[in-house]
Amino acid sequence: MDTNELIDRYVNEVGQHLPRKTRADIEMELRSLLLDTLEEQSGGEPTPKMAAEVLREFGHPEEIAAQYHADEYLIGPKLFPTYKVVVTITLVVIGVLHLVGLGFVLWQSAGTDIIDDSLATIFSFFRTAVINAGIVTLVFAVIERVAGDSLDVPQKQAKTWDPFELPPVKDPDRINRGEVVVEIFFLAAFAAWMNFFPNWFGAANFGEEGIFALFTPEFIALVPWFTASLLLDLVLKTAVFVQGRWYRITRWLEVAKDLFGLYVAYRVFALDEISIVPFFTWGAKAILAIVLLIGTLEIIGQLYRLLLGRPFTPKAFIKSRLV
Amino acid sequence: MRHMATNEEKESLYDKLLLELRRGVLMLAVLSQLQEEQYGYSLKQSLDEQGMEINEGTLYPLLRRLESQGLLESDWQVVDDTRPRRYYKMSQEGEMVYANLVQEWQALGVVMDQLLGLKKK
Numbered sequence: 001m002d003t004n005e006l007i008d009r010y011v012n013e014v015g016q017h018l019p020r021k022t023r024a025d026i027e028m029e030l031r032s033l034l035l036d037t038l039e040e041q042s043g044g045e046p047t048p049k050m051a052a053e054v055l056r057e058f059g060h061p062e063e064i065a066a067q068y069h070a071d072e073y074l075i076g077p078k079l080f081p082t083y084k085v086v087v088t089i090t091l092v093v094i095g096v097l098h099l100v101g102l103g104f105v106l107w108q109s110a111g112t113d114i115i116d117d118s119l120a121t122i123f124s125f126f127r128t129a130v131i132n133a134g135i136v137t138l139v140f141a142v143i144e145r146v147a148g149d150s151l152d153v154p155q156k157q158a159k160t161w162d163p164f165e166l167p168p169v170k171d172p173d174r175i176n177r178g179e180v181v182v183e184i185f186f187l188a189a190f191a192a193w194m195n196f197f198p199n200w201f202g203a204a205n206f207g208e209e210g211i212f213a214l215f216t217p218e219f220i221a222l223v224p225w226f227t228a229s230l231l232l233d234l235v236l237k238t239a240v241f242v243q244g245r246w247y248r249i250t251r252w253l254e255v256a257k258d259l260f261g262l263y264v265a266y267r268v269f270a271l272d273e274i275s276i277v278p279f280f281t282w283g284a285k286a287i288l289a290i291v292l293l294i295g296t297l298e299i300i301g302q303l304y305r306l307l308l309g310r311p312f313t314p315k316a317f318i319k320s321r322l323v
Numbered sequence: 324m325r326h327m328a329t330n331e332e333k334e335s336l337y338d339k340l341l342l343e344l345r346r347g348v349l350m351l352a353v354l355s356q357l358q359e360e361q362y363g364y365s366l367k368q369s370l371d372e373q374g375m376e377i378n379e380g381t382l383y384p385l386l387r388r389l390e391s392q393g394l395l396e397s398d399w400q401v402v403d404d405t406r407p408r409r410y411y412k413m414s415q416e417g418e419m420v421y422a423n424l425v426q427e428w429q430a431l432g433v434v435m436d437q438l439l440g441l442k443k444k
Contacts, residue, residue: 033383035406037364037379040364040368059378064379064384067380067383
């Protein structure tokens with residue numbers, strides 16, 4: 001192999017690890033630099049051995065290509081904490097759903113195939129977990145590309161901020177812009193999923209027996225109500241994102257949105273059948289009962305805080321009554 | 324509990340710290356040599372000759388970074404019938420930034436000498 005061939009191969013290899021936009025230019029410059037160095041070090045009569053020595057001095061192709069990249073992140077340090085939380089929640093939800101599913105299968109088969117069913121659930125859990133963690137990662141990578149810069153503090157604000165205006169510790173009105181962007185994205189994705197891909201929404205594949213919708217038509221008829229509730233939330237979160245924190249007016253709107261959400265949840269709860277599988281109807285009703293209870297308590301807490309201007313702390317409230 | 328660092332880990336940590344320490348200094352050293360236009364290899368030579376050794380894999384990407392930040396400008400030239408070479412020179416903005424950085428460097432040098440006990444107060 002002659003010196004030119006060696007240099008061509010090296011330059012080409014570095015180019016493979018460079019972005020297309022700058023590749024040709026960097027390759028041309030690198031070739032010129034290598035030839036200069038080689039010419040100088042060999043006194044004008046380069047041998048392949050000398051060329052190899054020069055290439056070794058320059059460094060491994062991947063190493064040198066990496067030096068030409070600026071700091072690039074798939075998910076930057078501003079979004080990473082939120083990413084970790086979302087991945088954890090996703091995995092926990094998948095885990096819980098699989099446990100519920102396993103319970104359902106064992107209940108149907110009266111526990112005759114407990115080992116097979118458990119193994120199938122474990123495999124399914126890992127498969128689903130990997131796929132969903134991958135999807136979450138992709139979504140965050142897209143958010144990083146699209147909204148990464150807007151997560152920075154605007155330059156004007158960074159220069160003129162007033163330490164006296166720092167929010168009090170544990171200020172519930174403070175927001176994390178990264179988290180809000182993620183919430184907005186998932187709200188939009190969920191609304192789109194329910195409305196534009198109804199076939200994927202609540203269908204179960206029973207192999208040869210075909211695909212069955214898990215939900216009853218009565219439940220499906222409530223999808224527009226769900227969508228309205230999601231859109232209300234989406235508009236509100238966008239407003240909060242723009243304003244940078246919760247204000248009194250957005251808090252009142254939040255109460256209105258939550259009341260509407262509770263109403264929709266109640267309408268689902270009041271249906272005779274949510275799913276064609278009775279077990280799922282019971283499960284869904286149990287979860288909805290908890291959601292309705294917690295939701296009602298939350299609204300009471302919000303109203304208390306809005307009207308009296310201090311946080312709702314049930315423990316302290318009860319204590320003060322007892323004293 | 325912290326585990327005991329192996330010699331290899333200590334060396335790698337030292338290399339990292341040294342790299343961090345040199346990063347800013349190299350930028351200033353490169354700017355200092357580009358008041359006149361130079362191509363990559365001649366710049367490396369002139370830095371080497373003055374005792375500032377710098378690896379090719381660090382120097383050439385640094386030149387492009389400084390150019391993308393507007394501190395350098397470059398063009399391809401053919402001088403004395405040789406092959407085309409990319410020549411770099413400080414831009415006007417680069418010269419302003421460089422002058423300020425040199426002042427900062429002098430002030431830092433005084434403070435650091437004191438802090439490190441290299442010079443009596």
